[in-house]
């Protein structure tokens with residue numbers, strides 16, 4: 508396992524033997540009701556992510572986040588409203604054979620009926636963007652997922668980003684690019700008409716996803732990327748560490764970072780970008 512995972516990838520080791528499918532599914536609405544299930548439902552409700560008649564493409568990479576997301580959607584269909592359709596899509600960017608087998612085996616065990624399709628992204632990125640593979644790969648991956656969702660007649664594409672992804676993105680933007688910009692829970696695609704991206708795990712903290720996965724006894728894909736595996740450090744890991752350290756001094760610092768994007772005070776902002784145009788608070792300051 509470790510020799511096919513990329514360097515610097517954290518390996519999530521199960522705490523125990525793999526639980527039965529029934530136990531895994533039950534734990535979502537019992538043991539993990541508060542920290543996972545309720546947070547999933549709250550995000551769906553707060554941002555009206557699922558509407559009657561929706562057809563949702565649930566994007567599964569085989570990692571812990573998106574596999575949990577798939578199970579949550581299945582539970583929703585079973586116990587909640589059943590007025591929407593689901594497709595579980597897996598884009599194969601050129602996974603190592605062992606990785607692909609592990610992912611298929613996990614999905615079979617978890618009763619997630621996936622549709623796998625090839626995109627060849629690893630090969631393309633390795634050829635055209637050797638120095639900045641991650642940026643190019645992320646862009647191409649998004650396109651490949653939207654394309655498939657559209658081909659299947661879906662109007663929503665669900666991604667497994669969670670609470671920690673949101674605050675890490677906010678901090679990355681602030682500390683490295685000098686702008687305040689977060690990851691949105693729901694977003695219209697500008698290139699794919701009629702398609703929206705949703706992030707139903709928006710409120711779920713990563714540590715609970717890890718507990719759930721480890722307690723279920725599942726080996727998720729940890730780092731399936733063969734292109735970036737040898738490339739230098741990832742800024743996201745540094746930000747993760749930074750937030751962890753800050754939490755030592757102020758335990759709710761993560762919640763404050765999250766809330767900051769909900770409470771921007773427009774009376775105390777120097778400038779902002781909107782629709783491709785930059786604005787300054789001085790633009791209207793002298794009008795009065």
Ligand SMILES: Nc1ncnc2c1ncn2[C@@H]1O[C@H](COP(=O)(O)OP(=O)(O)OP(=O)(O)O)[C@@H](O)[C@H]1O
Pocket residue numbers: 565566567568569570571572573574596597598599600648652665666667668
């Ligand atoms: N190869 C893929 N096929 C389908 N969906 C994907 C693929 N790669 C990424 N995604 C989707 O994009 C989301 C974000 O991708 P990213 O690589 O940042 O995931 P991650 O943080 O490793 O999460 P996960 O644990 O789900 O892999 C995933 O949760 C998943 O929904």
